[in-house]
Amino acid sequence: MIRIGDVALPDFPLLLAPMEDVSDPPFRRLCKQHGADLMYSEFISSEGLIRDAMKSKQKLDIFDYERPVGIQIFGGDEEAMALSAKIVATVNPDIVDINFGCPVKKVVCKGAGAGVLKDIDLMVRLTKAVVESTTLPVTVKTRLGWDDNSINIDEVAERLQDVGIKALTIHGRTRAQMYKGEADWEPIARVKNNPRITMPIFGNGDIDSPEKALEYKNKYGLDGIMIGRAAIGYPWIFNEIKHYFATGEHLPAPTIEDRVEAARNHLTWAMDWKGERLGVVETRRHYTNYFKGIPHFKEYRQRMVTKDDPADVFAALDEVLDKFSVQV
Incomplete structure (x- = not known):
């Protein structure tokens, strides 16, 4: 069993990635129905929450049938992140997640999402502010680094664990890669094998079939996998992967x-x-x-x-x- 604070998950859980304009309650409900073990909301702007922006507030909607479910926030200001974590706690999610991975320009330009990858000290301060403002377990989703010359995930993992996060999901690309090229899971495995790391480490990037999921499970030894784009319009992937893990056989394709x-x-x-x-x-x-x-x-x-x-x-x-x- 994998634990994130008080949240208990099965061995090697399958997580649904937080995806803007995708991971809303109707989509999450389908993915839960078809085997997702832990799901996250679309990312929510800390500034939007504080301003009471309608779209941001609506993203706080969660339902009991989704549980366990996390709400993901992003931002570049410590005070705003701390306050938004308090607002998130009022709807009683199971987890608060911080987005340090979104590569989209409009987010990065605000010094948020993957923009924080350039400044580990700021990343640590933002994370610490959130951890100290809530009693909920805090997790982080991030990337390997800003570009190939600044892959800093080893230091990031240690320092974020030191300030109190309970799990880390790593997308195996840099910000510079966006979603191009092949995700590199070797650095993710290196983080998992670091004797200083005791929290669960989840891998993300390019998992689009039961075969690849099993290959990466066996090869990299992580605690679980997060699936994003492969679930869009295909929520069956979660149960297909679980069935393949258990039997080595494929479920029939959806009719x-x-x-x-x-x-x-x-x-x-x-x-x-x-x-x-x-x-x-x-x-x-x-x-x-x-x-x-x-x-x-x-x-x-x-x-x-x-x-x-x-x-x-x-x-x-x-x-x-x-x-x-x-x-x-």
Whole structure:
């Protein structure tokens, strides 16, 4: 069993990565349903929380069926991070996570996310401020370093553990790489094998199949894996990996019925949570992935991503079921 403070997880848990505009409650609910062991919210601006910004506040929504669940915050100011951690605690998540890994320019330019990788002392101060402002376990997600000439994850891991974080997730790329090239898990394994490190170390980057998950589990000896982009439109990946770990065999691929059910549920839950208009619009980005690999699907996808009336989208899904259920 893996422990993050008082949070108990199974051996070698599978984590859902916090992804902006993706890891909202409807998406998390699907991933939980299909085997995710620990999930994180979309990242939330500490400044936005303090200003009471509506979008930031909405990201604090969590539900009991998701647990254990963490809320992720980011920012570059110690006082703001400490105060936002106190605000986060009011909704009673299981974990507070700090984002020191987001490579997006609008975040980095504010001295937050991966922008903090240039200043380890600041990273430590920000982390310490959060740890000291909450009784919840604090975790961190970060990258190897700013670029290939400044891979500092070994020092970062030790110093963040020293100020009290309870787990560390490392994405095996630098900020300069963004999401290009291949993730390097060797430095992550080096952190795990450091005798000074006692907290769980999770790896992130490029896990997109049960085979790769098992290969990396055996090769790098980490405490668990965080999965991001491979889960978008494909929440089945978590149970597929678990089944492969247990049996060495693949679960059957999701049927057209499974895919339609997931898309229907996603749209329904999105409308329940954020209202009909936003629910319809913000679920559109997922349909291509739900139905990836199905030939002659363009006409239906086009309808799903252009129709504003949910009844029209559900009708398109019904037609997909009728047309493709025999073929897939």
